[in-house]
Amino acid sequence: MRIFAVNKASIIKMYLHQNKDWPNFKWDNDTILPYVSKVRNLQGRLIGKMEGIGFELREEAVLETITEDVIKSSEIEGELLNPEEVRSSVARRLGMEISGLSNASRGVEGVVEMMLDATQKYKEPLTKDRICGWHAALFPTGRSGMYKITVGDWRGDKGGPMQVVSGPMGKEKVHYTAPEAPRLEEEMNQFILWFNSDTNMEPVIKSAIAHLWFVSIHPFDDGNGRIARAIADTQLARADRTNQRFYSMSAQIMKYKKGYYDILESTQKGSIDISQWLVWYFERLTDALEITNHTLAKILIKAKFWELYKNTQFNERQIEMINKLQGDFVGKLHSSKWAKITKVHRDTARRDIQDLIEKGVLSDSGEGGRSTNYILNLPNLEL
Known part of the structure; x- marks a missing residue:
């Protein structure tokens, strides 16, 4: 799916951000709470299990998880990163001593830098400068592919309204039209204030809303999806109360990529009630937490292997x-x-x-x- 500015009239009457109640989102608690309860239970069990496996194995789990998260978040946008470069960059920044590390490209280093800042420093407030720093890290050359873009600042509308578009040139299908550029400063100020100050909301609900809210504002020329997922991961780290990431939400979003874009589009063209988006998000979050058992099993088998052969010469x-x-x-x-x-x-x-x-x-x-x-x-x- 391509994201760029084109001069086309909106094909629908109203988007979510044009609703008079925006951004006072609503949802059905009776529908949502069972999902929230299951997610919170799985989070607690996972964190407890990880605390019992020892520091080195937890480090290995964090390395595997963040590596996967970086790779999959970029893959959702159609960008394929070299796994060895990503792993090397993550390991270096975490201070892990691993032999045979590869040199990472500037692009890989930027994505890793953003993801680690978002999750390792989850307690720090979100600011415009911080978000724009992430954006600059994603686009170190000042270009998205062949196109020069505004880097490290909110987008402009000189090329027309920002639209999410698919299809060949001349036959584009407009999936979404974002708020006009003059609205962005106010929209982002409101979002940042809410993210930093609303402490009464259930943390995992806040993660889902932050993801939807940010990507609906679409404040940048490119990279909005990756930054939205990084912000959501920041909130998940707050929910877990640890900077050690043991599950990858982006991996599950990638697995259900079509459904991801479909639910975003239907929500952004729907009412202020976002219950269905929350259900979809929590289903993927549940998947991410449950599949972590497989990742943990691989790490524990690896540890047991080297324990068995600790006196063997290789x-x-x-x-x-x-x-x-x-x-x-x-x-x-x-x-x-x-x-x-x-x-x-x-x-x-x-x-x-x-x-x-x-x-x-x-x-x-x-x-x-x-x-x-x-x-x-x-x-x-x-x-």
């Missing part, structure tokens, strides 16, 4: 490949792939692999011939 190549196999290794492990990744001769790769087989770390898959490949033997784990 060379640097073997350690690198074992860690890759415990992560998001793609495809099957052949000796040729080992050689390519570790930059050694294939005979050296074979010796590395045979040594791990003898130590019980790897097993031959049994396929034989040119299809010979190897499987990492992981310990069993009961959560």
Whole structure:
């Protein structure tokens, strides 16, 4: 979905921000409260479980979660980031000592900087300067793709009203028209004041509203979705009362990307009652909390593996490949792939692999011939 300014008349009579009651959102408590109760219960259980697994494993969980969050939030907007660069940038900024870190591009560094500022410094107030700093970090070249944009300040309307548009040139479909540029300072002042001062609202409801409210104002030329999700994550960190992130809301939004855009569009064209948006948001938040058990299982298995082999000698190549196999290794492990990744001769790769087989770390898959490949033997784990 493309987001840019075009000179087109609105195809509907009223958007949410044009409602006379904007932004005094309403919702049906009887509908919402069961979802809120389930989310809060899952949050409490997850935080309690994480507190019991030790500092190093919590660090690993935070690294995995923030890496995924950064990647998926950008992917929602159609931007694919290099996972190794993201992981390296996150690890460095968290002060984690990890061997073989990749150098990250300016673009990756900017997204990571924004996300970590939003979640690690969740107690700090939201300000225009802070939000505009995030925007500048997202667009270090001052451009969105080929187009020069206003960076680090609210957008203007010199190219026409800001509209969310899809479809080929000449046959665009307008999904949303944002508030006019002259309204932005007042709109954002009101939003920021509410975000910083309304402490009586249930925190997870506030996260959902902040997401919808910010993206409806659409104060920037580009990057509004990513910043809206960062602000929502700030509020979720406040709800959890910790800067350690153990679940990724953006990963679930990406999984249901079409539904995300559909519910935003229908809500922004609907009444001031946002019950359906809240239901959708809490369903995704529930998914994010529940799927974290799988992430936790991977981390605990990794810890148990290295505990089992703490007295076993491995060379640097073997350690690198074992860690890759415990992560998001793609495809099957052949000796040729080992050689390519570790930059050694294939005979050296074979010796590395045979040594791990003898130590019980790897097993031959049994396929034989040119299809010979190897499987990492992981310990069993009961959560």
